[in-house]
Amino acid sequence: MPTQSLVFLGAPASGKGTQGRRLAEFGGFSYLSTGGLLRTALREGTALGKEARPFLDRGEYVPDEVMLPMVIEWLGALKGAAILDGFPRTLAQAEALDTAYLEMGHPLPHSVFLDVPDEELRRRVTGRLECVSCHWVTSRGAFEVCSKCGGKMAPRADDEVVRFENRLNEFERLTFPLVRFYEERGRLTLIEALGSPEDIHTELRLKILL
Numbered sequence: 383m384p385t386q387s388l389v390f391l392g393a394p395a396s397g398k399g400t401q402g403r404r405l406a407e408f409g410g411f412s413y414l415s416t417g418g419l420l421r422t423a424l425r426e427g428t429a430l431g432k433e434a435r436p437f438l439d440r441g442e443y444v445p446d447e448v449m450l451p452m453v454i455e456w457l458g459a460l461k462g463a464a465i466l467d468g469f470p471r472t473l474a475q476a477e478a479l480d481t482a483y484l485e486m487g488h489p490l491p492h493s494v495f496l497d498v499p500d501e502e503l504r505r506r507v508t509g510r511l512e513c514v515s516c517h518w519v520t521s522r523g524a525f526e527v528c529s530k531c532g533g534k535m536a537p538r539a540d541d542e543v544v545r546f547e548n549r550l551n552e553f554e555r556l557t558f559p560l561v562r563f564y565e566e567r568g569r570l571t572l573i574e575a576l577g578s579p580e581d582i583h584t585e586l587r588l589k590i591l592l
C-alpha cells in the first residue's frame with residue numbers, strides 16, 4: 383500500500399486521466415478525479431453543481447472556494463495514498479493541499495508532470511488541422527506548414543477547439559506554475575509523455591513506484 387499521494391499535472395489531452403487511473407489501479411492508490419466529482423455534482427444538481435456549472439459551461443476552471451472544501455472532505459475520509467487528477471490547479475490550491483496533508487499527519491504529495499508540446503495536444507484534440515490560407519485539411523500528422531500552398535496550419539475553429547484552447551490557456555496561466563512549485567520543493571517527476579500509452583505507463587511505474 384503506497385503512503386505518499388501523487389498529484390498528476392498535465393495540460394488537457396496530455397493523457398493524465400488515463401495514466402493516473404491506470405497507475406492508481408496498478409499501485410493500489412485511491413483515485414480522485416475532480417472532473418468526475420464535478421460531473422456527479424452536476425448530474426445530481428447539488429449546490430456545488432449549481433455553483434460550478436457556469437464555469438464549466440465556459441470551459442473555465444472552477445474557483446478555489448468551490449473546489450477546496452469538496453476535495454479536503456474527500457481526502458479526510460481516505461485511507462492510504464491517492465492519485466489526484468485535476469487538483470490542485472492553482473498555487474493557492476497546492477499550498478492548501480500541503481497544509482491539509484500536514485494537518486492530517488501524512489507525507490506531503492509528490493507530483494508527476496506529463497509534458498506534451500502544445501501542437502501535439504492540439505493534434506490530439508482536433509485530429510485535423512486546416513490551412514489558414516487555402517483551407518486544405520489534413521488528418522493527424524506532423525505538418526506545421528500546408529503542403530499545398532505553404533500556409534500556416536491551424537486547428538479548425540469549432541466549439542470543441544475553442545473550449546480546448548480556453549482550457550489550455552487556463553492550464554498555462556494557473557496550473558503550469560505548480561510545476562515549479564513542486565520542483566523547487568524536490569517533489570516533481572517529469573515525464574515526456576509523447577510515446578504510446580503503454581510506454582508512458584511503464585515509465586511511470588519505473589520512475590514513481592520503485
Ligand SMILES: [Zn+2]
Nearest residue numbers: 513516528531
Ligand atoms: Zn494551404
